[in-house]
Amino acid sequence: MTTRLGLTPSQTVGPFLHIGLVWPDGPFVVPEGTAGAMWIAGTVYDGDGQPVPDAVVETWQADPDGRFHHPDDPRGAIPSAVADFRGFGRCETDESGRYRVLTVKPGALPSPDGGTEAPHLNISVLARGLLNRVVTRLFFPDEPELNRADPVLSALPDDRRATLVAEPEGEGLRFDIRLQGDGETVFFEV
Amino acid sequence: MTETTNHLLLPRYPLVEGVHPPLDSPGYRSTALRHPVQPLVLLPQRLTEVTGPLLGEERVGELDHDLTRQHEGEPQGQRIIVHGQVLEEDGRPVRNTLVEVWQANAAGRYRHAIDNWPAPLDPDFTGVGRCLTDDRGRYRFVTVRPGAYPWRNHDNAWRPAHIHFSLFGRAFTQRLVTQMYFPGDPLFFQDPIFNSVPDERARQRMIASYDHDATEAEWALGFRFDIVLRGPRASVFEEEDDE
Numbered sequence: 205m206t207t208r209l210g211l212t213p214s215q216t217v218g219p220f221l222h223i224g225l226v227w228p229d230g231p232f233v234v235p236e237g238t239a240g241a242m243w244i245a246g247t248v249y250d251g252d253g254q255p256v257p258d259a260v261v262e263t264w265q266a267d268p269d270g271r272f273h274h275p276d277d278p279r280g281a282i283p284s285a286v287a288d289f290r291g292f293g294r295c296e297t298d299e300s301g302r303y304r305v306l307t308v309k310p311g312a313l314p315s316p317d318g319g320t321e322a323p324h325l326n327i328s329v330l331a332r333g334l335l336n337r338v339v340t341r342l343f344f345p346d347e348p349e350l351n352r353a354d355p356v357l358s359a360l361p362d363d364r365r366a367t368l369v370a371e372p373e374g375e376g377l378r379f380d381i382r383l384q385g386d387g388e389t390v391f392f393e394v
Numbered sequence: 395m396t397e398t399t400n401h402l403l404l405p406r407y408p409l410v411e412g413v414h415p416p417l418d419s420p421g422y423r424s425t426a427l428r429h430p431v432q433p434l435v436l437l438p439q440r441l442t443e444v445t446g447p448l449l450g451e452e453r454v455g456e457l458d459h460d461l462t463r464q465h466e467g468e469p470q471g472q473r474i475i476v477h478g479q480v481l482e483e484d485g486r487p488v489r490n491t492l493v494e495v496w497q498a499n500a501a502g503r504y505r506h507a508i509d510n511w512p513a514p515l516d517p518d519f520t521g522v523g524r525c526l527t528d529d530r531g532r533y534r535f536v537t538v539r540p541g542a543y544p545w546r547n548h549d550n551a552w553r554p555a556h557i558h559f560s561l562f563g564r565a566f567t568q569r570l571v572t573q574m575y576f577p578g579d580p581l582f583f584q585d586p587i588f589n590s591v592p593d594e595r596a597r598q599r600m601i602a603s604y605d606h607d608a609t610e611a612e613w614a615l616g617f618r619f620d621i622v623l624r625g626p627r628a629s630v631f632e633e634e635d636d637e
Contacts (some may be wrong), residue, residue, distance in 0.1 A: 218573075276405055334425070338417070
């Protein structure tokens with residue numbers, strides 16, 4: 205019955221997002237030189253298959269032990285064993301639509317229903333032409349068992365699930381994001 | 395099914411319908427090739443969604459809240475104070491959360507490589523600010539009033555003057571980027587970005603109010619802009635059982 209205030213609506217970041225949203229250390233979820241760190245990189249495409257050069261990709265994830273240093277993690281907020289682990293990454297796309305973040309693989313997570321969530325990154329994409337962020341998830345290709353049992357991934361239609369599983373590329377991973385059209389990435393309402 | 399074996403009681407952030415603009419908003423032409431066509435899939439809120447980056451003092455420099463003092467001289471234009479509170483839906487303040495802003499200068503020009511319309515740059519203005527909210531959720535910036543600027547979306551298209559705001563709250567679910575507009579702007583009627591928000595009352599919530607109490611004599615005009623983020627409800631399982 206309590207009165208709830210009206211939310212402030214979302215608006216696009218616009219074409220000049222680089223002024224406000226670029227951090228020099230943005231792509232570094234972990235510092236360079238961190239044991240086990242890998243680059244996750246990819247391209248953001250529009251509905252014509254053209255790269256999107258004015259987007260920001262943000263990532264959020266658990267640490268390798270599957271923990272969050274956050275008061276709403278009911279298992280307790282504990283600092284990560286990985287030094288200077290931020291959990292958060294942010295990278296603007298370049299003129300060829302590419303972004304990248306340096307991170308470590310998160311651990312699996314317990315789910316409130318007693319199941320297990322496969323290791324994943326939550327990803328927000330903000331861009332000119334997006335009036336609100338779109339949200340997707342990245343899963344890891346070397347976790348076929350956990351991915352198969354993951355409550356989010358396993359609920360998706362077979363032909364769309366692959367859009368959320370990154371591909372090995374060099375020493376790291378590739379995760380392209382297709383905003384629209386053929387091979388459109390699965391996006392979530394959170 | 396509803397038995398909890400590992401006692402993971404998480405806050406839940408209910409979805410609020412009818413506030414945010416549809417991603418497919420034909421009046422804003424750039425949405426045409428950038429909005430997903432497939433329906434969004436509902437993502438249950440679990441640990442990754444109810445947590446989020448708690449960014450603190452390390453992200454904020456000493457003069458980041460004052461966009462008029464980041465260069466040798468003072469920028470051109472009308473000096474203003476923009477302040478307000480970051481709140482959750484139930485009115486609770488969001489404390490110690492990062493607020494990022496960016497804007498055009500007084501002539502309506504951004505300090506950005508692709509902004510090259512014939513309005514002057516100001517060597518004393520970058521147009522970027524950051525601060526943390528205090529323990530009552532309050533933030534405050536000193537800046538200059540941004541100008542309107544033309545864009546090519548439609549014939550004789552002009553963006554109403556605005557300041558971009560980026561907010562994190564404390565959970566992934568709360569992330570918000572919006573734009574703050576100024577009261578009485580005559581350009582609202584033709585702006586498809588402002589008007590992409592379908593609900594009239596929700597649109598009004600993007601407009602700051604002139605605040606005479608915040609206005610400082612002989613110095614600067616005050617504007618108040620409160621920002622409301624999605625708020626949590628206490629217990630997840632009771633509500634889910636109701637459904």
